[in-house]
Amino acid sequence: MGMDWPELMLDIEREHGIAVDWNELWAACQHHKPPDITVDSLHRYLTNEANRVCTNCKYLLKTLPCPGSCPECGEPYTEAELTFEQLRGIICELLGCKPEMVTPEVFMNKDLGMT
Ligand SMILES: [Zn+2]
Numbered sequence: 654m655g656m657d658w659p660e661l662m663l664d665i666e667r668e669h670g671i672a673v674d675w676n677e678l679w680a681a682c683q684h685h686k687p688p689d690i691t692v693d694s695l696h697r698y699l700t701n702e703a704n705r706v707c708t709n710c711k712y713l714l715k716t717l718p719c720p721g722s723c724p725e726c727g728e729p730y731t732e733a734e735l736t737f738e739q740l741r742g743i744i745c746e747l748l749g750c751k752p753e754m755v756t757p758e759v760f761m762n763k764d765l766g767m768t
Pocket of ligand 1: 707708709711712721724725726727728763
């Protein structure tokens with residue numbers, strides 16, 4: 654994975670409070686050769702509550718009841734939310750592609766040119 658992936662994941666962590674475990678994401682990509690993931694699978698991975706972090710201090714909130722307040726900094730949090738449309742918007746902005754290209758079944762690397 655090259656330059657686009659880290660930027661995408663940083664955006665999502667900062668804006669939506671979703672942290673990504675690179676090893677897990679990489680493992681999910683291994684179902685395809687060469688390694689790749691569909692937009693739908695990526696969306697489902699990202700919206701798994703295990704990836705929820707505090708948007709203020711990045712504290713990992715995964716096992717804590719929701720909604721609540723961050724035990725580290727006190728920032729209130731609710732369910733991490735990232736709709737498919739929001740993910741599509743982020744991908745389009747990053748890659749400069751049209752929204753109609755970003756459908757659930759297309760592959761991030763092969764079809765959309767993520768690096
Ligand atoms: Zn916090």
